Amino acid sequence: MYSGIALAALACAVLLLWYRILGRRSTIQDIIGPPSPSWIFGHLLQLMLSPGYGDYEFKWLKAHGPVYRLKVCFGQDRLMVADPLALQYIFNSPHFALSPILQNMVRLVFGDGALLGLRGTVYIYFGLLADNVIGQTHKRLRNEFNMAFTIAAVRNYHPIFQKVAQAITQGLEASATPLINVVPLLATATLSSIAEAALSYSMDDLEKEFIAANAQIMRVAPTILLNPTIHKGFRAAASNQSAGQIFFADALMRHLPSWLLRAAIYLPTETFKIARRAQYLANQLVGGEDIFGMLLNLDRTDTTRNGLTGEEVITQTAIIMIAGQEATTNTIAFGLLELAKNTDFQELLRAEIQSMLGAAGDSIQYDKMPLLNAFIKETLRFYPAEPSTERMALHDTVIPLSQSITTSTGEKVTQIPIRKGELVIAGIASYQRLEWRWGDDAHEFRPSRWLEGSVSKGEAAGPYANLLTFLGGPHTCLGWRFAVLEMQVLVSELVGKFSFALPENDPVRVRVANTLQPTMLDGQKGVPLLVTRLL
Numbered sequence: 001m002y003s004g005i006a007l008a009a010l011a012c013a014v015l016l017l018w019y020r021i022l023g024r025r026s027t028i029q030d031i032i033g034p035p036s037p038s039w040i041f042g043h044l045l046q047l048m049l050s051p052g053y054g055d056y057e058f059k060w061l062k063a064h065g066p067v068y069r070l071k072v073c074f075g076q077d078r079l080m081v082a083d084p085l086a087l088q089y090i091f092n093s094p095h096f097a098l099s100p101i102l103q104n105m106v107r108l109v110f111g112d113g114a115l116l117g118l119r120g121t122v123y124i125y126f127g128l129l130a131d132n133v134i135g136q137t138h139k140r141l142r143n144e145f146n147m148a149f150t151i152a153a154v155r156n157y158h159p160i161f162q163k164v165a166q167a168i169t170q171g172l173e174a175s176a177t178p179l180i181n182v183v184p185l186l187a188t189a190t191l192s193s194i195a196e197a198a199l200s201y202s203m204d205d206l207e208k209e210f211i212a213a214n215a216q217i218m219r220v221a222p223t224i225l226l227n228p229t230i231h232k233g234f235r236a237a238a239s240n241q242s243a244g245q246i247f248f249a250d251a252l253m254r255h256l257p258s259w260l261l262r263a264a265i266y267l268p269t270e271t272f273k274i275a276r277r278a279q280y281l282a283n284q285l286v287g288g289e290d291i292f293g294m295l296l297n298l299d300r301t302d303t304t305r306n307g308l309t310g311e312e313v314i315t316q317t318a319i320i321m322i323a324g325q326e327a328t329t330n331t332i333a334f335g336l337l338e339l340a341k342n343t344d345f346q347e348l349l350r351a352e353i354q355s356m357l358g359a360a361g362d363s364i365q366y367d368k369m370p371l372l373n374a375f376i377k378e379t380l381r382f383y384p385a386e387p388s389t390e391r392m393a394l395h396d397t398v399i400p401l402s403q404s405i406t407t408s409t410g411e412k413v414t415q416i417p418i419r420k421g422e423l424v425i426a427g428i429a430s431y432q433r434l435e436w437r438w439g440d441d442a443h444e445f446r447p448s449r450w451l452e453g454s455v456s457k458g459e460a461a462g463p464y465a466n467l468l469t470f471l472g473g474p475h476t477c478l479g480w481r482f483a484v485l486e487m488q489v490l491v492s493e494l495v496g497k498f499s500f501a502l503p504e505n506d507p508v509r510v511r512v513a514n515t516l517q518p519t520m521l522d523g524q525k526g527v528p529l530l531v532t533r534l535l
């Protein structure tokens with residue numbers, strides 16, 4: 001009987017949602033887009049379950065340009081945006097916030113006060129509540145944590161990056177076979193560097209259990225963090241990802257209240273057990289004399305600051321460890337894969353690295369290495385860790401466009417009105433494939449474009465090289481300088497000493513599982529390469 005009542009209640013909730021959602025006229029219905037293959041799923045399955053990364057998305061980009069309309073569940077419209085001016089507006093404007101689903105999911109994994117989740121809004125049942133307190137908290141936390149990520153602070157981490165780079169070298173040398181999956185070595189190195197640089201913990205100090213738990217959370221986070229909205233192609237996040245789950249997520253889940261989703265952390269499932277344990281272990285890291293001590297302002301050397309509370313610092317630990325490790329590891333792994341495909345460029349890059357290392361020793365000036373930086377920029381352009389994200393309008397607003405588009409009524413428009421509560425997809429990967437911005441061969445991996453001036457300057461988008469890989473606006477990646485220097489040091493060490501070649505079976509696929517993941521033929525994450533020591 002109870003299950004009958006529960007079903008009836010669920011049916012009522014669904015009907016109410018339909019009424020609320022479908023009863024509203026979309027402001028973007030005159031924007032042209034690809035024909036929808038299904039009323040129930042819209043384009044979601046093409047976008048999320050496509051066999052190759054960007055199969056449909058990049059085709060739509062070519063056909064419709066940087067702004068077009070997609071359909072999601074029940075024939076609802078959603079705007080896809082890859083226009084630089086529009087993206088700049090969406091990321092910087094106070095009229096947009098993270099979509100409620102991702103916000104809830106971040107909170108679920110990382111706790112209530114996580115930087116990523118503090119988006120200036122909370123989603124309450126069928127309405128939105130702008131909450132300035134949350135916005136201000138985010139600003140304060142960022143200001144405090146930024147002390148560890150300024151240009152000067154990051155420069156000081158150089159010896160740590162060198163140390164972890166040498167640890168990778170030892171790992172590669174210790175391998176009994178030339179075919180090596182480089183991902184686990186990179187993952188340990190990037191975790192070590194954050195633990196040591198940002199949190200003042202050497203990997204030897206870290207509890208083995210913490211390392212294991214971090215590795216586990218890294219494995220499950222994409223599954224928990226499945227952003228069940230249009231942009232997060234979670235096709236391969238779990239091989240059992242089904243059309244039904246996509247439907248549930250897009251049609252219903254984003255309308256569930258935050259408290260209900262957050263309560264899920266207490267469910268007795270394996271995944272949530274890991275998440276709870278990782279949060280607990282992160283709490284154990286709090287010390288007094290390290291960066292935490294500085295953030296807490298324990299010694300009160302700076303009387304202008306109150307410092308953060310212990311709880312605030314603790315909450316960010318897991319997120320910094322994970323945010324810092326996962327994206328850097330995958331980006332370097334994709335880069336090495338591209339070098340293995342393009343041995344001519346690999347040799348040129350090696351020559352530059354060896355000549356700089358030979359001349360400068362430890363005082364190497366990475367920013368003065370054109371090929372190295374062109375390679376890093378191209379890797380970040382081609383493999384954005386977060387290929388798309390979603391934002392929700394907090395108020396009625398108007399998105400400006402850098403180029404006019406023609407609507408289905410024949411009208412040329414240079415701006416698009418969006419109504420409060422509507423979601424838009426920020427197509428980061430699509431933006432980074434715009435031909436008029438990056439060159440006619442934008443779909444090719446070609447580092448030399450950065451040296452030829454074929455990359456147009458245009459509106460400043462993100463913090464680095466006009467890329468949005470580190471996002472833009474108030475939620476720009478806190479660790480982008482850290483990541484760039486770490487990549488410069490690690491790539492110089494590895495490419496300077498080893499050559500990388502592709503095994504015969506071309507064993508890596510790119511998949512989207514919340515973030516962009518290099519995946520082996522057996523579905524596991526990894527980049528197996530033939531590695532030979534040269535020096």
Ligand code: HEM
Pocket residue numbers: 115116117142194198319320323324325327328331384385386389468469470471474475476477478479480482483
């Ligand atoms: C190649 C490496 C990296 C990439 C591509 C990357 C990318 C990103 C992106 C796209 C975001 C925004 C996420 C969103 O709001 O949807 C972000 C946020 C963040 N990243 Fe990174 N990241 C990298 C490395 C790092 C490192 C090394 C650290 C720290 C050591 C770090 C710490 C953070 C933090 C704390 C945030 C949250 C910022 C906020 O919401 O205010 N990231 N990152």
